[in-house]
Amino acid sequence: MLLGLSSGAIDETADLQSVIGNADAGIQAAAELSAxxxxAWRQDESLGGARAALRAAVGDxxxxxxxxxxxxxxSLNIAAxxxxxxxDEDWKDAAAGFVGELGLDEFPTAANTPGY
Amino acid sequence: MPLHVRAPVQDAADAAWAALGQAGAWWTGTERVAIAEAARAAGPRPLWDRAPDIASASRHADGDDLSPFLALLVERVAVGPATLTRDDVQAIAQEIGDAAYAELASIVCQVVTIDQLAAALGHDFRPLPSPQAGEPTQVRPDGMADVGGHIEMTAENFGPNVGRSLSLAGDDHVRWRELVFTMYSGAEFFEMVWDSRALSRPQVELLAARTSALNECFY
Known part of the structure; x- marks a missing residue:
């Protein structure tokens, strides 16, 4: 949700399908950021190359x-x-619009998240 | 050229690391370092490869090691928290105490944050601190209430619910929040335009959303 709000605030339109890896977000250095x-999440042999590519795109x-x-x-995900x-009450309505579209309601924690 | 974090991030990480070796509210310094070690050992494996079966694990600990039950609990919190139901957590809390569970999860959060940062930057992991002598304070934070989560948390809240998620852990929650504050939004969480940083807000939120999706975190 914050991806959509913040890109809109600077007159950009982020493709939310990028969240689940189905599209380029359409913002600066999106491909390098996603990679x-x-x-970094996998911490595998691809990390060195991804780090170098992002460093070249956005600097140290x-x-x-x-x-x-x-x-x-x-860690925020672990805590949650x-x-x-x-x-959060004020996020429920906003989230409803893209949860189904992105398939986020299929995550196990959807069932474990009170209020959804 | 090596990559360096800003001083506030370094300070928050140093404070969190030093406290790991000291007695907390419910765990001794030795137990806290063992929890940190188990969190580190859990590693970044995909969440869906297995959810450790903790219910039938032995509760017996040898020496300074965690019992198999606690070691598997740490592993599940570290790499499979999405599989934890309210019933699971309430059964665990009944056995070890809800605040002790929160402290354990909060230690995991601090270790994962600092280790993940090191890995992402290509740095070595910090050596774990040496355990310090001392007994847990057994102090439960004031102002906790059932707000609909798996465990109690602060009744009063300002900002997103995740900010109070592990508040039952007291000081450890504060130290983890300081890591989050210095490494993510600072005082600008409600500002949608960040113009004094190297990355724009949408760039940061793309990283945040992609990471959360990889973790299959619905919240």
Whole structure:
């Protein structure tokens, strides 16, 4: 949801299918960002190349911010799922529009998420 | 040329790491380091490859090791939290205590954050701290309530629910939140335009959303 809101705020339109790997997001360095997120998540042999490609696209500071974001969301997901936090009231309606479209309601945690 | 994080991120990571070796509210320093070690050992395997069967695991611990039950619980929190139901967590909480469960999960979150950052940047993992002597304080934070999650959390909340998710862990939750604050949005969470950073807000949110989808995190 924040991807859509924040891209709209700077007059860009992010393709939300990129969230599930089905499209290029259509924002600057989207391909390198997605490849880095996937490689960093897997922590496999593809990470070195993905890191180098993203560094070339967004610079050292951008790469550090990207690494921080991936690290933070890995743990945010653990905190959310291990505690079973309810969906935020003000996000329910906004999320409804794209949850089914992206197949997010098929994630196991959809059933474990109070409020959905 | 090596990549460096900003000072606030380094400070938050240093504080979290130092506290891992000290007694917390419900676990000793030795137990906390063992939990950290088990979280690290769980590694980044895909979440769907297996959900450890913790119910039938032995509760007996040898020496400073975690019992098989606790080791599998840490593994499940680290790599399979999406499989945890409210019934699962309430059964675990009945056995070890809900606040001890929250502290365990909060330790996992801190280790995963710091290790994942190191891996993403191509750095070596930090050595785990040495356990310090001391007994758990057994202090439960005030202001907790059942707000519909698997465990109690702060009744009062400002911002997204995830910000209070493991608040039952007290100081460990605060230290993990500081990591999140310094490494993600800072004070600009509600600002949709970030113009003083290397990445734009949409670039950061693409990384965030893609990572969450890979984790199959619905929230």
């Amino acid at each position: 880095f997120a996937e490689a 500071a951008g790469l550090v911010e990207a690494a921080q974001t991936v690290a933070v969301f890995r 799922d291990s505690s079973g936090i309810p969906l």
